[in-house]
Amino acid sequence: MAQAESERMRVVMFPWLAHGHISPYLELAKRLIASASDGHHHLDVVVHLVSTPANLAPLARHQTDRLRLVELHLPVLPDLPPALHTTKGLPARLMPVLKRGVPAVHFATCGAAATAFFIHCLKTDHRPSSAFPFKSISLGGVDEDAKYTALVAVREDSTALVPERDRLPLSLERSSGFVAVKTCADIERKYMDYLSQLLGKEIIPTGPLLVDSGGSEEQRDGGRIMRWLDGEEPGSVVFVSFGSEYFMSERQMAQMARGLELSGVPFLWAVRFPNAEDDARGAARSMPPGFAPARGLVVEGWASQRRILSHPSCGAFLTHCGWSSVLESMAEGVPMVALPLHIDQPLNANLAVELGAAAARVKQERSGEFAAEEVARAMRAAVKGKEGEAARRRARELREVVARNNGDGRQIATLLQRMARLCGKGQAVPN
Structure with a gap:
């Protein structure tokens, strides 16, 4: 032709x-x-x-x-x-209307x-x-x-x-x-x-x-995150992140912080706080008083999620199960600890469990209500339990599936x- x-x-x-x-x-x-x-x-x-x-x-x-x-x-x-x-804070009346x-x-x-x-x-x-x-x-x-x-x-x-x-x-x-x-x-x-x-x-x-995880943006922390991960054993660290659009309440922050400490598992927690007073109702604006983890690293603000997930020390991902996070976790072959909070996240968590991509799920009495002990239990199961072993095997299979589709x-x-x-x-x- x-x-x-x-x-x-x-x-x-x-x-x-x-x-x-x-x-x-x-x-x-x-x-x-x-x-x-x-x-x-x-x-x-x-x-x-x-x-x-x-x-x-x-x-x-x-x-x-x-x-x-x-x-x-x-x-x-x-x-x-x-x-x-x-x-x-976007008013509903500003939602777009498609042009004829x-x-x-x-x-x-x-x-x-x-x-x-x-x-x-x-x-x-x-x-x-x-x-x-x-x-x-x-x-x-x-x-x-x-x-x-x-x-x-x-x-x-x-x-x-x-x-x-x-x-x-x-x-x-x-x-x-x-x-x-x-x-x-x-x-x-x-x-x-x-x-x-x-x-x-x-x-x-x-x-x-x-999205490709390479580039100069990954170095904005001066390499601190990667250096810390380099010092941990392979597959031992739980990466903890709840996305860019959800801010935890003071109670949630306190339970999460205590759960991370109770787990006895090394963790990397990427946490964000709102910038404006009306940006999130009831959101925490600082770490819980007295929280000084001996086995973890807390990063406030930006952290390269895919780069962290791809590090050999990362053994599990405690996630809100936003859809992009679910796909990135599978892409890097890292099993999830599911803690869905709102919108489509409970459904994505159920899918992750069905696929065998979730090593554990944090029990919640109601959406957004969880106890420190449940966080610790799920983290230990993901890193040290039989559930974690099975999920890691399945995660490696899913990594190939996602990579094939992405390319x-x-x-x-x-x-x-x-x-x-x-x-x-x-x-x-x-x-």
């Missing part, structure tokens, strides 16, 4: 205003551009990534002629200055299991026959699933353009013919199939979209092909 002239395809990406959502969008943008540039698609892809200045400022170094950062300026309100135009006539694709940054769960629960009338069909993911049956969905997704706001419970279903409904999901078919195939059945749309996995350019090529067809472009793209 004769070499065809390249067609330009412009892609607008509009992620939710949170770092945990923007990061996978950024990685997907880079891979779409790279896939289009490999010479086989006859497409010149330009991605416009839209967010507020507060979210885009840290991404400035990623901007190129094909990856353009577009600032969205929200109204400046007394309680919402530009510096806070991010996840925290522009092909749009919903990109789910959480997994297929969690997305299918919420869509099932939001669509069903909760009769006994309407139970979520995967018991391993369910939170305890129809009633418990309905209660949790109502807690997470059915808040009422009289100022909202779209009711809370309708946002996810409506966004998926408006997705043009298919839905992209940050996942691996080898891990979530049955959940992808069920989500496709619920939506009547094709589900296209993008792979895990793992498989065919998934991104498939997504690029479908997007091009929506725009009436890329007719030369091979099937």
